[in-house]
Amino acid sequence: MALIAPPKAATGAASAPLLDVRHLRVEFPTRGGVLTAVDDVSLQIAPGEVLGVVGESGAGKSLTGAAIIGLLEPPGHIAAGEIHLDGQRIDRLSHDEMRRVRGRRIGAIFQDPLASLDPLYSIGDQLVETIRTHLDLGEAAARQRAIELLQEVGIPGAARRIDHYPHQFSGGMRQRVVIALALAAQPQLIIADEPTTALDVSIQAQIIALLKRLCRDHGTAVMLITHDMGVIAETADRVAVMYAGRIVEIGPVAGVIRAPKHPYTIGLMGSIPTIAGERERLAQIDGTMPRLTAIPSGCPFHPRCERAFDRCLRERPDLLDAGASRAACWLYAGEER
């Protein structure tokens, strides 16, 4: 299986994934022992595809994203597994090599746009610096490209606004600037961690529409990390549901949302209030996600699962075929063969 050469060539229907995460494990050594925050996570993203990663606080979704872009906060580290980007293994790169991958080949968008922008530099300075770090452009050409990027992300009066500072922008406009920064070097993959969570609903809708359009136009793949199933439904092609550091279900977004298979996903979908129909009570998953210090044996969801049986307490389930998606649940062991 030869590696296909030009990284930016459209791979079309080819099956080679752009991002290939295999058996990723993230650990935090503590005085009380080693905590496993991400446990045996495998996922692929095809070129141009949007993969949603959804889960509640502590599910390990943000750490999975941070591990991929090499921004795990020490003492957190990758303890096992491999991460391949377009055929190249990137989890063993040196600090400097990883810096070049970040920004050039993987862009990042975080929840708080203010934290991603330097308050002391105009947004033009920041864009030009990013562009010139990664692309071979002169000062004037880089500035021209920066203005085009700002226009593309929908900032009115881009030629004037480029010299403004982050505090002069509203929250929604700042997030547009961050998206422009992430796209500056035309990366193949964008990791977007809760990109719309800090924004009002009307602005959130604008940003989702913008991300979708840009990624379609540029053929950029996206890993969209969020707690909001609604955002996933609007944006993603496939979705991975995480619980206690593991992927419990992964599949095409329509299948997972309309016909969830894993009991956790079923409970999660039922607990979301919607404006369609009247419900007296919301479905309720009793209890809370386990702490990392006390992850249950077998299937980590079994203490909260109404359908748990003996095997769930003893053996950890792999992802098994369950209709259109794959679910880490022993209920589907029969369908495996």
Add this chain to the structure above:
Amino acid sequence: MRQPVSNPRAVEGRRDGILLQVSHASKTFDVSPPWLARTLGRQPRQLLRAVDDVTFDIRRGETLGLVGESGCGKSTVARLIVGLYRLSAGTIAYAGADIGALAAGGGDRALRRKLQMIFQDPYASLNPRWRVVDIVAEPIRAHALVRGREAIRARVDALLVQVGLAAADGQKYPHQFSGGQRQRISIARALASEPEFLVCDEPTSALDVSVQAQVLNLMRDLQRALGLTYLFISHNLAIVHHIANRVGVMYLGRLVELADKPALFARPEHPYTRMLLDAIPDLAMSGRARTPVAGEVPNPLAPPPGCTFHPRCPYANERCRTEVPLLKAAPSGGIVACHAVEERRMGSDTVFPR
């Protein structure tokens, strides 16, 4: 026929069983620079109208949802009602009695006891140095509802059990609980003073969805068991749809639409309400084409003249740019403040068919 009304409540009718009346309530904050800077820099005083002439009623036993985006004044309304802010103009009456005086630290203690508030952040609203038992017992002691150590202890235990915690949890400190459990403690504390009316300001927005479902279910059970009346404030329309009987929509300090929940969601009148409904991510994946409305909420320090929504409104005309629309009766049975609705400018081709 629509008629201009100075008292929107007259057109809404049904005045029976009204528990809380907010009439022409306004709250202005002075956000001027300090006196010296103002004098030296020749800057004028700056006033922020956080709540501008808001009028609505809440009936006994119902849940009124109040929605809007950040800075629309919904939380200020909550704080005005429980007396955390003092009204700049207008009145608020609870069961017929003026409670504007509560903010001055005065007012009837018995009345104050009946209105309680649940805050958004369960991490900031509980004293980290107090045991849960003392947090929940404080209102009981303050209002002398139960006397004697043993009796107070028994009452706290019963409250903790009522909100889904264990009596033994009383000996712990807030940091030993998760966000959802802390919000249960906040609810137990609010219930400790045996209130009739709870103001809930985004009580679940800091919580994960599965925990949010637990808290929303609990609030509904308690309402039924105790006959509580809720003002439920949220930026999330789906949550308001789940919990409320009637819904008010605020924009830049003003109430722009208020209607029974089924009417508001089935036939939103105000263009802003339509926009908010359209912005809800589509979980049903109907493939409905969304038309995100352009623009952002204007600076509340310099709100646009006329209807404050006009810069973002696809139906705005000259009248909207100059004349402030008043709340008037709408065909849906609710009230709406919009010239375009009044003049039927939007026609029947609703932009956001649902």
